[in-house]
Amino acid sequence: MEESSHLLFRTPAIRHIEREAQAALPPHTLMRRAARAAADLIAARWPRHAVDILCGPGNNGGDGLMLAALLHRAGRQVRVWSLPCDRRPSDAEQAWKELPPGLLQPGEPDANEPPRLAPRLIVDAMFGIGLSRPLPEQARRWSEWASHQPATVLALDTPSGLDSDTGTAQPGAFIAQHTLTFIADKPGLHTRAGKDHAGTVSVADLGLSDLIRQHAAHAGRLTRRTDCAALFRPRPHDTHKGSFGTLGLLGGAPGMTGAALLAARAALYGGAGKILVGMAAAPSSTPAYDPLHPELMLRDAEGLLDQAERLGVTVWVAGCGLGADECAARWLARLLAEAPTTVPLVLDADALALLAAIPELSRALAARSGPAILTPHPLEAARLLGASTEEIQADRIASARELAMRYRSWIVLKGAGSIVCGPDGSWSVNGSGNAGLATAGTGDVLAGMLGALLAQGMDIGEAARAGVWLHGAAADDLVARGTGPLGLTASEIAPAARALRNRG
Numbered sequence: 001m002e003e004s005s006h007l008l009f010r011t012p013a014i015r016h017i018e019r020e021a022q023a024a025l026p027p028h029t030l031m032r033r034a035a036r037a038a039a040d041l042i043a044a045r046w047p048r049h050a051v052d053i054l055c056g057p058g059n060n061g062g063d064g065l066m067l068a069a070l071l072h073r074a075g076r077q078v079r080v081w082s083l084p085c086d087r088r089p090s091d092a093e094q095a096w097k098e099l100p101p102g103l104l105q106p107g108e109p110d111a112n113e114p115p116r117l118a119p120r121l122i123v124d125a126m127f128g129i130g131l132s133r134p135l136p137e138q139a140r141r142w143s144e145w146a147s148h149q150p151a152t153v154l155a156l157d158t159p160s161g162l163d164s165d166t167g168t169a170q171p172g173a174f175i176a177q178h179t180l181t182f183i184a185d186k187p188g189l190h191t192r193a194g195k196d197h198a199g200t201v202s203v204a205d206l207g208l209s210d211l212i213r214q215h216a217a218h219a220g221r222l223t224r225r226t227d228c229a230a231l232f233r234p235r236p237h238d239t240h241k242g243s244f245g246t247l248g249l250l251g252g253a254p255g256m257t258g259a260a261l262l263a264a265r266a267a268l269y270g271g272a273g274k275i276l277v278g279m280a281a282a283p284s285s286t287p288a289y290d291p292l293h294p295e296l297m298l299r300d301a302e303g304l305l306d307q308a309e310r311l312g313v314t315v316w317v318a319g320c321g322l323g324a325d326e327c328a329a330r331w332l333a334r335l336l337a338e339a340p341t342t343v344p345l346v347l348d349a350d351a352l353a354l355l356a357a358i359p360e361l362s363r364a365l366a367a368r369s370g371p372a373i374l375t376p377h378p379l380e381a382a383r384l385l386g387a388s389t390e391e392i393q394a395d396r397i398a399s400a401r402e403l404a405m406r407y408r409s410w411i412v413l414k415g416a417g418s419i420v421c422g423p424d425g426s427w428s429v430n431g432s433g434n435a436g437l438a439t440a441g442t443g444d445v446l447a448g449m450l451g452a453l454l455a456q457g458m459d460i461g462e463a464a465r466a467g468v469w470l471h472g473a474a475a476d477d478l479v480a481r482g483t484g485p486l487g488l489t490a491s492e493i494a495p496a497a498r499a500l501r502n503r504g
Helices: 011-024 029-045 059-073 090-098 137-147 209-214 257-269 301-311 326-338 350-357 359-368 378-385 389-394 396-407 442-455 460-480 490-503
Strands: 050-055 078-082 120-125 152-156 178-182 200-204 220-223 246-251 274-279 297-300 315-320 345-347 372-374 410-413 419-421 427-430
Touching (some): 011 029, 029 059, 029 090, 029 152, 029 200, 059 090, 220 460, 246 257, 246 301, 246 326, 257 442, 257 490, 297 301, 301 326, 315 326, 315 350, 315 442, 326 350, 345 350, 345 442, 350 378, 359 396, 372 396, 378 389, 389 396, 396 410, 410 460, 419 460
Parallel strands (some): 050 078, 120 152, 152 178, 178 200, 345 372, 372 410
Antiparallel strands (some): 419 427
């Protein structure tokens, strides 16, 4: 069932695969396979549950009806409710013909019915990936009813009201504890509201694995631990600090020195060999050293840029608390002009604000042709594209791809299910992380972690994907051990990431 679950397909690609399969198979085959996959999952996970199935007017509803018939034949206690419809697709019409008598319930689910003794499973088979309008009022009432029942909710294909491409949730969208999605996994189940509405996700490829592989070039990927093997490779013994790069960091304007230190400490915990911090504060007020981590070498920003070649900087991180004044703009311009094109850049926070505000800087980055990672949150992405935050969030994958092409850089569009996109248009959705990351400073930590991976020689695309996954996985590990999500702090992320990598 899980063979192709790492691939993520958007709706046009899913529809294309579906049409090719239907042309080669007997009528109603895919719906029967979907119902069988759901019945097998229910038998394995909820073997003693009574099952209530809520069906819509289309083929998603047909999946639910055929599932009801299979469960009934297996001796399960099943009830079915269905939205009214004047005309159904042929597959759904066939499912109606095969529904055993007595399963369809009149009216609507009753919120006031007495609790049932048996544990209950509610199956959302209302609307699948094709819904492009708000949920009908009746469907919203049923969603509200399901959310207040002492029952587990299983969504078929996608929770009704959730956009399977973008993760946007319509008002009243179903909230499922588990989603069984068909043919292939979808990005909207893993980004934005998808992470709240879909629950855990499993994939039933409906016997189409060969066809899915033929279309893999049009897919994105869900980044999981198995995709990040480079993070866990043991270090050779015959090495020294120079073997793991020299990271230069520009940031830390007055009042924001913490941002630079968070990033630098994250790079330290991330395994960079040497770390030089160029503080944007005036030289007279630049700290002599970091008392928590004296391993970090602190300088003023101008001095670090002046000495970068002599000091052998092999990767730059810029923007964490850098500020947005004329000095900050001059330092970023120098970095873009003077850093060799072989030296990767990670640009975050204030560096992104400067790129958006000063066209000459954007042109300098695009013309540089060297490897770079930009790490915008949605508002920063909106400024970089001259759009609104709402437009960015409406299609995060498209937004990340546009940014990557415009700035000729790797893009990490942060948020629930961060999008990582390369200049060639390849994209992935990060599969780790939790709400504990929604706190100040975690973006600085991510920038430092990405810089550390690049300093150690990781390929830039691999570093972008693996670094984002590690950042989220560290937060997941902390929560699993009782720290957060409420009150999780940015300072806790980097030590947790180090522990995770060393445990292997």
